[in-house]
Amino acid sequence: MSTTEFKDKVKRNVANNFDQSFQIYQDFEDKYQFFNRLALKMAESINLQRGSSVLDVGCGNGISAKALHDRFDCSVLGVDLSEQMIAAGQELCRAPAIRLIQGDGEKLTQIVGDQDFDYVLYNASIFIFPDVRATLDESVKCLRPGGKIAFSFYPQILGESNEDLMSVAYERLGEPEPRFRVITDYDKASRALEDRCGDISHHQWARPLDVGFLQDFFSIPAQSASLFPGRGYEERRDRVVQLFAGLEDMKDKGRIVWRIAEGVKTKSVP
Numbered sequence: 001m002s003t004t005e006f007k008d009k010v011k012r013n014v015a016n017n018f019d020q021s022f023q024i025y026q027d028f029e030d031k032y033q034f035f036n037r038l039a040l041k042m043a044e045s046i047n048l049q050r051g052s053s054v055l056d057v058g059c060g061n062g063i064s065a066k067a068l069h070d071r072f073d074c075s076v077l078g079v080d081l082s083e084q085m086i087a088a089g090q091e092l093c094r095a096p097a098i099r100l101i102q103g104d105g106e107k108l109t110q111i112v113g114d115q116d117f118d119y120v121l122y123n124a125s126i127f128i129f130p131d132v133r134a135t136l137d138e139s140v141k142c143l144r145p146g147g148k149i150a151f152s153f154y155p156q157i158l159g160e161s162n163e164d165l166m167s168v169a170y171e172r173l174g175e176p177e178p179r180f181r182v183i184t185d186y187d188k189a190s191r192a193l194e195d196r197c198g199d200i201s202h203h204q205w206a207r208p209l210d211v212g213f214l215q216d217f218f219s220i221p222a223q224s225a226s227l228f229p230g231r232g233y234e235e236r237r238d239r240v241v242q243l244f245a246g247l248e249d250m251k252d253k254g255r256i257v258w259r260i261a262e263g264v265k266t267k268s269v270p
């Protein structure tokens with residue numbers, strides 16, 4: 001399979017998975033207000049300015065876009081591959097300053113034209129991109145000089161000595177770990193950001209290990225697909241519940257860490 005065919009296949013699967021996920025995704029959000037809080041955490045970490053313009057890449061069903069608009073009075077253009085997520089987002093985001101469009105985050109300039117944004121943000125989406133360099137090349141072009149690109153990332157589940165508790169959970173379940181948890185890992189995404197912005201800053205949001213939260217988070221069809229690839233949704237969900245139930249005794253010792261990276265477009269970047 002050529003690289004282009006591989007990338008297209010990944011994107012088709014991502015769009016299908018999220019098309020199936022939008023209701024469960026929203027139910028999860030109603031229970032935890034999680035993606036809202038993660039978007040605000042990212043915004044605070046990068047000192048996002050009130051009233052600024054944001055390109056929200058992988059905007060999903062508009063939770064991050066609405067959070068940024070409601071808290072920081074931002075105007076937001078959201079782009080997402082999934083038709084169903086965008087349709088749900090258009091219901092959620094009624095403010096005229098928010099616009100959500102179905103499209104590929106690797107082809108941002110085609111979508112936004114020559115508009116320059118103050119920020120390009122990826123809230124829990126960049127790790128799903130098969131070609132992180134392509135999307136960041138596009139983001140830089142959509143950013144004004146001095147503007148910022150930032151992403152929040154897939155969770156790490158860590159123990160007292162920073163050991164990877166996800167691996168511990170698989171071992172206890174008696175199943176092999178998937179070869180890849182994410183399509184693009186944090187180091188690769190960070191290096192690609194550094195190549196475009198020079199020095200970048202890293203931030204973290206650490207939360208206590210909450211087994212119920214992890215079971216709900218990874219029960220979203222699109223999230224469970226990477227943990228138990230090749231299995232039907234019902235089976236994946238059962239395995240996810242068992243997987244994290246194995247960490248009950250780690251509750252007081254572990255934490256869930258959400259990483260955030262931030263870069264600035266310097267004047268020299270074309």
Ligand SMILES: C[S@@+](CC[C@H](N)C(=O)[O-])C[C@H]1O[C@@H](n2cnc3c(N)ncnc32)[C@H](O)[C@@H]1O
Binds near residue numbers: 062080106
């Ligand atoms: C975990 S959701 C996050 C949604 C939203 N940012 C939020 O905070 O609720 C990740 C989203 O990234 C989108 N996505 C993944 N790859 C994409 C791509 N190449 N172009 C546009 N969107 C993409 C998915 O369709 C999905 O809706």
